[in-house]
Amino acid sequence: MPVRGSRGGTYLDQQTLVAAGAPAPGSFEGNGRGSHLLGGQRAAAVSTVSTVVFIGGVIALFVFAPGAAAVRHTFFNPQQMKQAFLGDPSKGLYSVGKGLILNIEMFLIAEVLILFFALVIAVLRQLRNPVLFPFRMLAVVYTDVFRGVPLIIVIYGIGFGAPALYIRGVSTQSDFVYGIVALVLSYSAYVAEVYRAGINSVHQSQVAAARSLGLSQWKSLRFVVLPQAVRTVIPPLLNDFISLQKDTALVSTLGAVIEANRAAQIDSSTLFVYSSYTVAALLFLCLTIPLARFTDRLIARDVSRRMAGGATVR
Amino acid sequence: MSEADATGGFGGAARGDASLSGNPALVGQEAVRLEGVHKSFGVLEILRGIDLSVAPHEVICLIGASGSGKSTLLRCVNLLEPVNRGRILLWGQDVTAPGVDENAVRRHIGIVFQSFNLFPHMTVLRNITLGPIRVLGVPRDQAEEAGRALLVRFGLSDKRDDYPDRLSGGQQQRVAIVRALAMRPGIMLLDEVTSALDPELVSEVLGVIRELADAGMTMLIATHEMGFARDIADRVCFLDEGVILEQGPPRQVFTAPVNSRTQQFLRRIVDAGRL
């Protein structure tokens, strides 16, 4: 991590100078600007050196570790990586690239459904209408349960449980559908809580102002509270979606297990090409890193806007 | 007390004589009447039996120390706080009775808060048309036209498309007043509308309130601005520990208070140079 800003610079400055046997910290207060400039350069140099050393260490570990050659052979085999990326139907190999497109489709469909269901749940938990009491209880139980159960168990539960029920229309869906259902069930519970935090962050005086105009509880929520809440929770929501993007990969375990059952007649060594995991990991990073940077930018914008608007009473 | 007739209740019959309020103030009938109103928060009793009646077009100022219950009283009238005991009547109708539609009641009462509470995600025009459109069901173009006219009237027409955080405190508070007026309320409740403002912005807001009083708006005003209260009020009520200790025309209350606690309160105000 590069050290930025004058304070960081000065701090590092003192550390390094003291370590090098320089005079006590108080004595270079008089240096003023000069010491700051020096601190900036020095910080940059230090961070560069430390980065090089760190990366070098990792590479060395990779090259000189006892099992390094075997790892390179299994996980970074260029031939296999290429094959994994393109697929080889004649050998029964799926293309990781194609699989990823499937994942993106799943992600996009799941995301829309999650945004909707989570909002419904969050709103249900907020409305105080006594008629809605059973739904409110249901929403509470639902969020408690699905935030507690690991996603992989939900995926197995739906993916293997639903077909086992032999219900028309339910038990005959594809893994694609089961996967989406599992993702939506699991993630809606988290996202509902994010929404709820957003709703609670809207000050009570806003509700009072809305209600005093004669807006019903629902209309106050709809026109005054939710628009403000959604704005605040966009960055944390994006964060959850980065995590959703990569968790779609877990759905493929449904396929893998089914494949494994069939594996008797196929040579299992061709089925498990570990380099394909590396390819998949790299492709996932290509998707999630831009999303992560985008989230960072939104957060930064939000922070600066809050600083600017901080002086006014809301 | 006789019941208000069907259209005079919360049906919203328009009244011709005041251009700002569109509500059923029947001649000779009280606009607001509080009978033995009690309000507690937990074990803390804030209002301990408030009796007060407000005539149509009357302007009443509530004065009293911080914590005496002025805000609570106003919030009770607007049904933002449920009362524990007693009744509140608006144009003769008991609005604290069970089964009353509180949204229908609030439509006829405008309230303005100390901290403005404008909706930060809406432009000024949206802020003031939200109620008419979503509550009264006025078509958008009509609501916007009425909103624009109100903004012109209160010198805010150039702020129409700005978001609240671009406005000065005084402008924000004037918008908040206009937002309440856009519902054509029969009565306005103002809760220390100037105390969050810088001193130089106070007068523009007080000017607006004065204009409302001249237009015949019925108002219940909680305020620390004693000079303003003396100018504008038809009647001043001194609230102390949850009861109205003394009330009367401002001249009487401010110059010849009868109750010793009122005297004490006013002496402190005068010593602080605020009267």
Ligand SMILES: Nc1ncnc2c1ncn2[C@@H]1O[C@H](COP(=O)(O)OP(=O)(O)OP(=O)(O)O)[C@@H](O)[C@H]1O
């Ligand atoms: N929601 C609440 N829960 C608990 N106590 C409350 C609540 N609202 C008000 N109070 C208490 O009620 C008392 C009266 O408050 P209120 O705001 O009505 O006073 P006020 O006369 O308006 O004072 P100020 O001049 O400072 O605005 C205060 O002691 C306050 O702490």
Ligand SMILES: [Mg+2]
């Ligand atoms: Mg108050």
